[in-house]
Amino acid sequence: MLTTELMLYGKYKSPVIKLEDCCKEVTGLSYKKACESINKGDWPFPVSRAYASTRAPYLVHIRDLAKYLDDTFASARDDYEKLN
Numbered sequence: 001m002l003t004t005e006l007m008l009y010g011k012y013k014s015p016v017i018k019l020e021d022c023c024k025e026v027t028g029l030s031y032k033k034a035c036e037s038i039n040k041g042d043w044p045f046p047v048s049r050a051y052a053s054t055r056a057p058y059l060v061h062i063r064d065l066a067k068y069l070d071d072t073f074a075s076a077r078d079d080y081e082k083l084n
Contacts, residue, residue, distance in 0.1 A: 003066065004066040004069050004070050005062055005063055005066035007066075008062040008065060008066055009062055012062065014062075015061060015062055015063070016059050016060070016061050016062070017059065017060060017062060017065075018057045018058070018059060018060075019031065019034060019047055019057070019058035019059065019060050020057060020058070022060065022065065026065065026068075026069070027044075034058075035058070038058065044068055045060065045064045045065060045067070045068040046060070046061070046064045047059060047060050
């Protein structure tokens, strides 16, 4: 069975990806809204800058993204099981 991390690696072909490349698909937020959320400290998974500049793109490690997705689905599954 393939893990979420392997599937993400297969999709993005890199262990570290730009947040801009995945934020809309994963969170439903535009990159601009994602940056606002990061600056407020409300972002649900770790990101870092590519280099020390406010203009540098945010990067996310696919391991952190995979954990976020797995945890989100596990929580939804738990909620569903409580209701049914």
